[in-house]
Amino acid sequence: MGTYLLDFDWTVMAPELVIVITAALLTILDLILKEKHSYPVTKFLSIWAVGLAGYFVITGWGDSSYQILADTYRVDPFSLLFKGIFLLGTLFILLFSFAKKRINEYYYLLLTALLGAMMMVSAADLITLYVGLELLSISSYILVGIQKRKKQANEAAWKYMILGGASSAFILYGMSFLYGLSGSTNLYVIQQAVQEGLTSGYGAFVYLSFALIIIGFGFKISTAPFHTWAPDVYQGAQAPITTFLASISKAAGFALMLRVLILAFSPLFTTGDWERLVSPLLLTLAALSMIVGNTVALKQTNAKRLMAYSSIAQAGYLLVPLATMGMLLFPSMAFYLIVYIMMVIAAFVIVEQVTDATGDDDIRAFAGLYQRSPLLSLIMTVLLISLAGLPITAGFVGKVLLISNAIYTQHFVITFIMIATTVISYYYYFGIIRQIYFRSPANQNPIPIRWEQGLILGVSIAMVLGLGLFPGYLIQFLGEVDWGSAFQMATNSGR
Amino acid sequence: MILNGEFIAFFILSVMAIGGAVFMINATRVMHMALSLAFTFFSIAGIYLLLNAMFIAVIQILIYTGAISILMLFGIMLTKHRDEDRPAISTRHLGISFGVVFLFLGGILFVIYQTPLMGEGTAPLTVQELGTSVFKQYVIPFELASVLLLVALVGAIILAKKEEE
Numbered sequence: 001m002g003t004y005l006l007d008f009d010w011t012v013m014a015p016e017l018v019i020v021i022t023a024a025l026l027t028i029l030d031l032i033l034k035e036k037h038s039y040p041v042t043k044f045l046s047i048w049a050v051g052l053a054g055y056f057v058i059t060g061w062g063d064s065s066y067q068i069l070a071d072t073y074r075v076d077p078f079s080l081l082f083k084g085i086f087l088l089g090t091l092f093i094l095l096f097s098f099a100k101k102r103i104n105e106y107y108y109l110l111l112t113a114l115l116g117a118m119m120m121v122s123a124a125d126l127i128t129l130y131v132g133l134e135l136l137s138i139s140s141y142i143l144v145g146i147q148k149r150k151k152q153a154n155e156a157a158w159k160y161m162i163l164g165g166a167s168s169a170f171i172l173y174g175m176s177f178l179y180g181l182s183g184s185t186n187l188y189v190i191q192q193a194v195q196e197g198l199t200s201g202y203g204a205f206v207y208l209s210f211a212l213i214i215i216g217f218g219f220k221i222s223t224a225p226f227h228t229w230a231p232d233v234y235q236g237a238q239a240p241i242t243t244f245l246a247s248i249s250k251a252a253g254f255a256l257m258l259r260v261l262i263l264a265f266s267p268l269f270t271t272g273d274w275e276r277l278v279s280p281l282l283l284t285l286a287a288l289s290m291i292v293g294n295t296v297a298l299k300q301t302n303a304k305r306l307m308a309y310s311s312i313a314q315a316g317y318l319l320v321p322l323a324t325m326g327m328l329l330f331p332s333m334a335f336y337l338i339v340y341i342m343m344v345i346a347a348f349v350i351v352e353q354v355t356d357a358t359g360d361d362d363i364r365a366f367a368g369l370y371q372r373s374p375l376l377s378l379i380m381t382v383l384l385i386s387l388a389g390l391p392i393t394a395g396f397v398g399k400v401l402l403i404s405n406a407i408y409t410q411h412f413v414i415t416f417i418m419i420a421t422t423v424i425s426y427y428y429y430f431g432i433i434r435q436i437y438f439r440s441p442a443n444q445n446p447i448p449i450r451w452e453q454g455l456i457l458g459v460s461i462a463m464v465l466g467l468g469l470f471p472g473y474l475i476q477f478l479g480e481v482d483w484g485s486a487f488q489m490a491t492n493s494g495r
Numbered sequence: 496m497i498l499n500g501e502f503i504a505f506f507i508l509s510v511m512a513i514g515g516a517v518f519m520i521n522a523t524r525v526m527h528m529a530l531s532l533a534f535t536f537f538s539i540a541g542i543y544l545l546l547n548a549m550f551i552a553v554i555q556i557l558i559y560t561g562a563i564s565i566l567m568l569f570g571i572m573l574t575k576h577r578d579e580d581r582p583a584i585s586t587r588h589l590g591i592s593f594g595v596v597f598l599f600l601g602g603i604l605f606v607i608y609q610t611p612l613m614g615e616g617t618a619p620l621t622v623q624e625l626g627t628s629v630f631k632q633y634v635i636p637f638e639l640a641s642v643l644l645l646v647a648l649v650g651a652i653i654l655a656k657k658e659e660e
Contacts, residue, residue, distance in 0.1 A: 005634050020642060027649065072635045105653050112646045119639060128636040135643045142650035204606040 008068040012075045015053035022049035023111045030104045046107040054087040067490035070186055071124035078486030079122040082255045089248045090114045092345045095452040097240040113139035117252035126175050126185040137164050144237040156236025163229040167219030174212030187263040195267040221253040223285045224292040227312045234308035239352035246311045247341040282323030283414050289316030290421040297428045303351045303363050326409040331478040332401035339394040346460035347383045349453050357447045368441025377436045379461050386464045388429040389422050394467035512538035525571050533564035550622050
């Protein structure tokens with residue numbers, strides 16, 4: 001086994017390389033070309049890069065896991081699946097962004113944010129994971145603040161940067177204790193050291209680092225009580241960026257959390273501390289997010305803030321399998337994440353178009369949508385039903401999977417909270433539906449929808465209904481993925 | 496407690512570092528804040544030196560005490576700012592913040608004092624070893640960090656430049 005990068009089969013990094021090269025190319029082309037030419041080129045290149053990276057992810061699917069330079073980069077089914085999710089989501093967000101004229105750097109920053117997210121799922125080394133996280137975070141701070149003249153955007157960017165920076169500091173501080181315990185940044189070495197540390201009096205160290213890391217991750221995936229930044233940031237940022245934060249950024253946070261917690265802190269399972277301490281802690285966070293997110297959403301009248309609180313609640317649902325573990329941990333989480341991303345992107349597309357056409361950020365903007373654009377209001381209705389988790393939609397199947405995993409592992413209190421808060425959430429989701437059908441519109445003009453947005457809505461609605469009616473294929477596919485390989489050493493065989 | 500040269504040096508340096516930080520928070524002029532921060536950075540470099548981390552100590556002086564402080568001073572001088580800046584914070588807010596910070600500090604001190612830390616210093620890392628490690632084992636995160644810096648640069652430019660039209 002070599003010790004230089006080129007001793008390894010570096011073609012496994014193809015998806016990341018495509019994104020890096022395109023991002024670099026975009027900055028250069030921006031200099032060379034005139035603005036008139038560079039804008040369409042930028043749009044085309046970013047779509048092309050995401051598509052090509054997606055092609056490499058698909059062709060790499062099914063290969064055995066492979067690591068480069070002591071796991072500072074690794075590919076396994078876990079990372080490939082998440083990369084696929086990020087690329088599909090980013091493709092839609094790029095299409096969504098085309099609706100308005102934006103500066104070229106917008107696309108460059110979106111690609112680097114995507115690169116950060118991709119690196120966060122393809123390493124088992126704290127340094128790569130942290131740099132990936134920061135790449136995603138810093139690109140997002142800039143993207144939120146890109147509208148300099150808008151006061152709300154400035155406020156959002158400041159809040160996001162300060163709280164995001166503080167949460168990164170918490171994660172880094174927690175990681176430093178892990179490094180101190182093991183003398184290595186490799187998660188497998190850390191796992192060994194934690195195992196030994198727990199039996200030789202270093203238990204307090206492990207818990208301190210765990211607590212710090214959980215606080216940091218809590219901010220990143222916006223679970224209560226660390227959620228306060230989310231509504232302001234979601235409201236202040238441009239709609240595609242809000243969508244990116246609510247979908248890709250959150251999914252990347254969850255993937256990172258899965259990898260770090262399960263790898264570094266797995267010795268806690270054998271000592272029984274996971275069941276005794278960690279699981280109740282994570283369940284408390286999940287329960288708080290569901291309760292706070294869903295109850296505060298009841299009072300919201302701003303459409304984007306309402307979606308922000310809804311996404312806080314969804315983070316709570318997604319946290320449950322990680323806390324309870326169990327057979328369906330990965331399939332249920334991956335299924336819900338895929339469905340959630342599709343729902344949230346499509347819902348934000350409609351929210352943006354409707355509030356834009358009406359010139360009002362309030363959910364009043366939806367008043368009488370049925371009379372203005374019947375097809376659009378039907379799509380929105382299906383999406384809201386899916387977000388609420390009612391039958392024949394994919395959201396229902398996802399929630400059933402999450403809840404059945406909680407029941408299977410005999411956590412009945414959290415199951416009750418999940419069901420109760422879901423019922424509460426009907427109220428505000430149906431509040432929008434009531435506006436759509438039972439209120440009279442301000443005017444009769446139909447809502448304009450561009451073809452890119454039509455494409456996003458078409459694909460999402462097909463997936464939400466398709467996976468709601470025939471969820472078996474995806475569940476079977478996710479069930480057959482070799483999740484365990486993400487947490488075992490890569491042997492680098494077969495290359 | 497053994498009163499040797501190392502302990503005295505550590506004591507002086509840490510008092511300087513903490514003193515600088517306290518001055519930074521309490522100063523009313525922005526310029527004083529920047530200078531006290533530079534003072535703290537400098538003292539921390541001394542602590543690194545005590546810990547046998549020569550390379551980091553030099554880098555700390557070069558980057559933090561030198562570059563960052565100068566950058567901040569330039570930033571202050573080149574931008575319009577109100578010289579006396581005293582944000583109004585309610586006492587309740589202040590109390591809560593201090594309470595949380597003290598709890599946090601107490602928790603961390605408790606854990607550190609409970610843990611049997613072995614006092615065997617490792618051999619100082621040479622610059623050569625550091626370089627080998629960065630460019631061999633950690634070359635991927637290193638390259639990723641350069642993308643990160645580029646992003647920060649692009650971001651700084653688009654946020655700072657005047658809008659056209």
